[in-house]
Amino acid sequence: MPGTFLDELDLRILRILQADSSISNTDLAERVHASAPTCLRRVRRLRESGVIQRQIAVLDPRQAGAPLTAIIEISLDRQAAEDHDAFEAYICAEPAVTQCYRVSPGPDFIVTVEMADMPAYDAFARRLFAGASNVRNVRTFFSTHRAKFEANAPVASGGGRSGG
Template sequence: MSKKNTPRPLDEFDRAILRIVQKDNRMPQRQIAERVNLSAAAVQRRIAAMENAGIIAGNTAVVNVQAVSMSITAIVEIRLKDERIETVDTAKTLFRSAPEVQQCYYVTGGISFILIVVAPDMSAYEEITRRLFAQNDSVASYRSLIALDRVKAGSTIVIP
């Protein structure tokens, strides 16, 4: 599906629909329609329009990392050797393509990137750090913070 990413204003119906589908994107559109006081056809059109505009970027399953034996979650600070466009873009491409990198943020404040990385065990995590950071000439330094507990994880955005 092609995303046009054209800005479009959201009205109260769109916002109500977004609040619902963020919590349960498998809810039947007729149930969504009942909750927001629209017809199922109107809900379907609005969801399709928000997908086409790039407001709804995708539909995914949130997987319990413990259930798939990914017991290590690391928050990793990356400092690049320089902040030239080609260095940053190369790093973005590498991190985006690494399946172990669950989230990646290009940030300010002396650190170049913050990553959320998952691995099945410490040996696998060591291999990931070698491949993505230690052997990467663009990385000046990195620091790993190993999560003790996932207190909250998810991607629900507050829709005013």
């Protein structure tokens, strides 16, 4: 949430939780040099304010049965805000979609999907894009190697306000 003040203790907590959100509150408190009740209150405040949106497990797509990563550029015909909103809701409802960004300039959206194989991607693309009346252009890139994947947001050093 914009405007949430983050002090050094909050930043230390966030760095550790981004690396391993399964850490116990006691271990977290020890690592950030604070009491367990203080850590519990801080983490609760960070969740309630929206700084921590959710805690997840990051899976290896190959081991989870979805080794094909496709990065898709999508351009729409109609550019009104409601058209963008409608397409975003449509694409984000798809379980295979792992990331969706509105971008500028260039295409309107960049979407990442994780699929089992090329036939699964083909079925996905036919179902989602062939029937979408507002899709002008789709361009897909297939990952041949993932050199880095992080779900972490940079955590500034020094106090400050969250950027949202």
